[in-house]
Amino acid sequence: MAEETDRESYHHGDLRDALIQATDAILAERGLEGFTLRGAARRAHVSPAAPAHHFGSSAGLLTxxxxxxxQELARHIDIEGPAESPTARLKRQGAGYVRFALAYPGRFQLMFRHDLLLADDARLAAASELAKVPIARTIQALLGRPENAEIDAPASAMILAAWSAVHGFAHLALSGKFSRLTPEARSQHLLDELLPDMLEALWPEPGR
Amino acid sequence: MAEETDRESYHHGDLRDALIQATDAILAERGLEGFTLRGAARRAHVSPAAPAHHFGSSAGLLTxxxxxxxQELARHIDIEGPAESPTARLKRQGAGYVRFALAYPGRFQLMFRHDLLLADDARLAAASELAKVPIARTIQALLGRPENAEIDAPASAMILAAWSAVHGFAHLALSGKFSRLTPEARSQHLLDELLPDMLEALWPEPGR
DNA sequence: GCTCAATCTTTACATTGTATAGATTTCGGG
DNA sequence: CCCGAAATCTATACAATGTAAAGATTGAGC
Incomplete structure (x- = not known):
């Protein structure tokens, strides 16, 4: 089975982007386990060694x-909503975090597999921090801090708590630890029942 | 490089257990990425195909x-301690969870990689549930429920919250998301500072 | 228009998981 | 005791993978 390289011109034109898109598509269709560097190259109609020139290695592409x-996760978290209490906002953001993880499990799992990524890539670290910003802002409001106030120790602990709780929930869900339900019904049940209940247990809404 | 199979007798004697021990040793020494089925076979001085007869596949051995x-995780959580408040006990158990993850990262990561495991193995599911029992017991006490009371919805939400928080913390730590510190100092800092602060933010100790 | 660097292919190699078939040993029933 | 069958392990083989090395092709700047 020869590698399909039926292309009109020798050069691809925009191989770098094509490989990124191909990888993302594979993650969506077959999950992280379904990804291989050669598979991504096939999908972009180039030879197995072509990706190396643009990304150095498999980890470069995956990074x-x-x-x-x-960046997409940050967008899922930072959704606009009605005027609401800080705790309600925190829950909506948490739901956004988990909704992203369940909707794009391949992407999500990849993002925390630092054995597959260039662990000390500065842009990766920056993008990772980016997703934390909206949560941090809400926590500050929840603690009654003024806008743009410095993040002190209690606030930082609370941010870590919120992040860990939703991340742990998402990761446990994707690891199959909640799976007594059918796969289709599960996502909705997780988002509509389990997650709100958990968040309510951690940050009770005053008017309840 | 031939596979080393210098053994006095044709049969190994206790290959099944030897392979499990070899795998665990590899996880400890080189992490989950360092594991290969052939590597485990080499370590047990048997041929690459020998594990198949005892475990069916790589996933069978890893399971x-x-x-x-x-089981080891459950032991780390269920440590005996001085008489203490339920919140204090919950924090000690949470610390046990995270301490296990940081001390045995290879094992811990494996336990939640259901792409590497026999996902619907009953014994695996049972062992996984086992680790939740001590936490559930503490949550019941924390909510003022009588001993051996049924777990109602609020309790179940709280158990999920505790589990998710410590699991998320551990997973984020192992994914390198807290890594501004040197690897040696990090574990202690995580366990002595960050984790207690996070747990204190979620379950404040009355006398503070 | 020429040169050179960028881009891509070809080929090759070590390594992996595991399927298949054969060798060796153990063990229980006559 | 012994002998056939089952259990256990080896040998061989195969398709796939990541990527290194060397060669082919193209485009961009002078």
């Missing part, structure tokens, strides 16, 4: 996809 | 190791 993933 | 991991 680019992970960066896009963190 | 056995994961089961042991969950």
């Amino acid at each position: 680019e996809v992970a960066i896009l993933g963190f | 056995e190791v994961a089961i042991l991991g969950f």
Whole structure:
């Protein structure tokens, strides 16, 4: 089975982007386990060694996809909503975090597999931090801090708590630890029942 | 480089257990990325195909190791301690969870990689549930429920919250998301500072 | 228009998981 | 005791993977 390289011109034109798109598509269709560097190259109609020139290695390509993933995650968290209490906002953001993880499990799992990524890539670290910003802002409001106040120790602990709780929930869900339900019904049940209940247990809404 | 199979007798004697031990040792020494089925076979001085007869596949062997991991995790959580408030006990158990993850990262990561395990193995599921029991017991006490009371919805939400928080913390730590510190100092800092602060933010100790 | 660097292919290699078939040993029933 | 069958392990083989090395092709700047 020869590698399909039926292309009109020798040069691809925009191989770098094509490989990133191909990888993202594979993650969506077959999950992280379904990804291989050669598979991505096939999908972009280039030879197995072509990706190396643009990304150095498999980890280089995956790092680019992970960066896009963190940016997309930030967008899922930072959704606009009605005027609401800080705790309600925190819950909506937490739901956004988990909704992203369940909707794009391949992307999400990749983003935290630092054995597959260029661990000390500055842009990756920056993108990762980016996703934390909206949560941090809400926590500050929840603690009654003024806008743009410095993040002190209690606030930082609370941010870590919120992040860990939703991340742990998402990761446990994707690891199959909540799976007594059918796969289709599960996502909705997780988002509509389990997650709100958990968040309510951690940050009770005053008017309840 | 031939596979080393210098053994006095044709049969190994206790290959099944030897392979489990070899795998666990590899996880400890080189992490989960360092594991290969052939490597485990080499370490047990048998041929590459020998494991298949005892475990069917790589996932079969790893599942056995994961089961042991969950049992060991349960032991790390269920440590005896001085008489204390339920919140204090919950924090000690949470610290046990995270301490296990940081001390045995290879094991811990494996336990939640259901792409590497026999996902619907009953014994694995049981071992996984086992680790949740001590936490559930403490939550019941924290909510003022009588001993051996049924777990109602609020309790279940709280258990999920505690589990998710410590699991998320551990997973984020192992994914390198807290890594501004040197690797040696990090574990202690995480366990002595960050984690207690986070748990204190979620379950404040009355006398503080 | 020429040169050179960028881009991509070809080929090759070590390594992996595991399927298949054969060798060796153990063990229980006559 | 012994002998056939089952259990256990080896040998061989194969398709796939990541990527290194060397060669082919193209485009961009002078």
